[in-house]
Amino acid sequence: MRAPGGRLARLSVNQQTVKQLPLPELAGACAKFGIAHVGLWRGPVQEYGPEAAARLVRDAGLNVTSLCRGGFLTASDAAARRRALDDNRTAVDEAATLGTGTLVLVSGGLPEGSRDLRGARERIADALAELAPYAGERGVRLAVEPLHPMFASDRCVVSTLGQALDLAERFPPEQVGVVVDTYHVWWDDRAPEEIARAGAGGRLASFQLADWITPLPEGVLLGRGQLGDGAVDLRGFRELVDATGYDAPIEVEIFNPGLWARDGVEVLAETADRFVRHVLPAGLPEA
Amino acid sequence: MRAPGGRLARLSVNQQTVKQLPLPELAGACAKFGIAHVGLWRGPVQEYGPEAAARLVRDAGLNVTSLCRGGFLTASDAAARRRALDDNRTAVDEAATLGTGTLVLVSGGLPEGSRDLRGARERIADALAELAPYAGERGVRLAVEPLHPMFASDRCVVSTLGQALDLAERFPPEQVGVVVDTYHVWWDDRAPEEIARAGAGGRLASFQLADWITPLPEGVLLGRGQLGDGAVDLRGFRELVDATGYDAPIEVEIFNPGLWARDGVEVLAETADRFVRHVLPAGLPEA
Numbered sequence: 001m002r003a004p005g006g007r008l009a010r011l012s013v014n015q016q017t018v019k020q021l022p023l024p025e026l027a028g029a030c031a032k033f034g035i036a037h038v039g040l041w042r043g044p045v046q047e048y049g050p051e052a053a054a055r056l057v058r059d060a061g062l063n064v065t066s067l068c069r070g071g072f073l074t075a076s077d078a079a080a081r082r083r084a085l086d087d088n089r090t091a092v093d094e095a096a097t098l099g100t101g102t103l104v105l106v107s108g109g110l111p112e113g114s115r116d117l118r119g120a121r122e123r124i125a126d127a128l129a130e131l132a133p134y135a136g137e138r139g140v141r142l143a144v145e146p147l148h149p150m151f152a153s154d155r156c157v158v159s160t161l162g163q164a165l166d167l168a169e170r171f172p173p174e175q176v177g178v179v180v181d182t183y184h185v186w187w188d189d190r191a192p193e194e195i196a197r198a199g200a201g202g203r204l205a206s207f208q209l210a211d212w213i214t215p216l217p218e219g220v221l222l223g224r225g226q227l228g229d230g231a232v233d234l235r236g237f238r239e240l241v242d243a244t245g246y247d248a249p250i251e252v253e254i255f256n257p258g259l260w261a262r263d264g265v266e267v268l269a270e271t272a273d274r275f276v277r278h279v280l281p282a283g284l285p286e287a
Numbered sequence: 288m289r290a291p292g293g294r295l296a297r298l299s300v301n302q303q304t305v306k307q308l309p310l311p312e313l314a315g316a317c318a319k320f321g322i323a324h325v326g327l328w329r330g331p332v333q334e335y336g337p338e339a340a341a342r343l344v345r346d347a348g349l350n351v352t353s354l355c356r357g358g359f360l361t362a363s364d365a366a367a368r369r370r371a372l373d374d375n376r377t378a379v380d381e382a383a384t385l386g387t388g389t390l391v392l393v394s395g396g397l398p399e400g401s402r403d404l405r406g407a408r409e410r411i412a413d414a415l416a417e418l419a420p421y422a423g424e425r426g427v428r429l430a431v432e433p434l435h436p437m438f439a440s441d442r443c444v445v446s447t448l449g450q451a452l453d454l455a456e457r458f459p460p461e462q463v464g465v466v467v468d469t470y471h472v473w474w475d476d477r478a479p480e481e482i483a484r485a486g487a488g489g490r491l492a493s494f495q496l497a498d499w500i501t502p503l504p505e506g507v508l509l510g511r512g513q514l515g516d517g518a519v520d521l522r523g524f525r526e527l528v529d530a531t532g533y534d535a536p537i538e539v540e541i542f543n544p545g546l547w548a549r550d551g552v553e554v555l556a557e558t559a560d561r562f563v564r565h566v567l568p569a570g571l572p573e574a
Binding site: 110114115116117118121148149150152153154159160163186187188189212214215216217218219220230231232233236 | 397401402403404405408435436437439440441446447450473474475476499501502503504505506507517518519520523
């Protein structure tokens, strides 16, 4: 593997993929492999301290492609709603501190006892109306991430790229965009046209990769597959996204206890190798 | 609970919901509660013998609303494909023997190692072209069931009602229809318009109910909820389906080990009660 500018120039490693590596070790391993981009999560960033984390990645020469995650904006009672908005403003501040222009939003599921998907989706739009200008003023774009429909009740009522765009398009494109994560949209025959729609509207804020493997584990959250191990045509999705003119980094975000149990540096090397073999154009020269 | 014609007039109990009840016991319990319709599965029907099963349900005065299931039509090698077509012709024959006009098809997942969803969906269309006339000649309609996108790789590449209709509409409506199962489509904001499309085209072959509950169990197949226990607006879906002019029976099909571990007659009574309370119009008079 080579320096940035080579075949890994567009690879961004989301820190959840190798969460066994504390931030300094992750930065060191990225330098070793010539990986120039990372996606960060609020939990580990807060543990480290956002300013300290920002200094660390800056000193390591790393670019932060996104911060995960804000959102959970579907509460129907006023106090919970206010807390969610406050927390999301904090998340915007953290993103700005880290120097990333992208805050990923996982919208939230149905409130306890509710069966009103449409109402929950409308509350997200209301929350975006409050948060989008705040984010825009700080140079941060809110990136609405559709999650696989199996998360619709308990985690994210935004289940398709089409729904995410319907929400995002109510706001200026520099304030609200969408995330395309292959794990969540791979099954959807409308995904190609929605990716084109996102690109045409300047809404493509983040492109993330994970593979789909079965059987799904209990709770289904931690069942994502290493690139190339599953059913997703990763190269095909990368081509669809590139065809819109998107040339930004591509984040690999895998939640998988099997990967977390292994040596993190080894998993990082494997991930980089899989990225080259399953995502990049076949036969791309070294640099 | 009362005789058919009362509030349970439209209730059909899919035998998987109370699979602890052998067919004679199921028939007896249905008579006790005034349930006039059942949905059957090929496995238990074959164990019993299709002719004997047909005689039994006929003698009990039961109407068979559907036979589950044919399908698994996505194999790409010729021998597996031929076996699947033969098996589906047998399933059509069994449906005809049972006197039901509806054979539910679960399309099949991706072949081992394949990432070509589009190709798999086209092979289903090819198989329907072979099977539809055979079914039509025997008074049986093939009912394409979209399964939740979490089954897309290993069980059913047809993930939305829109996709199912795109397939069905290539064939005459009396030969190929679709299934609307709330468990599989509840999350989809396009489901209302697709239900209307199915109704307008005379494609609504079966309407099935189960509720969505979390956490999903490992493998996710047996995680369906009893009516009223979950996130699905069952009454709202029944209203959408009824608005198309559909007035046929409504099948309750729940795969849940918790229900199977209980007394089957008690579960049947509970299911009938939930059907009245969560599916029928509120305040409907007894009869």
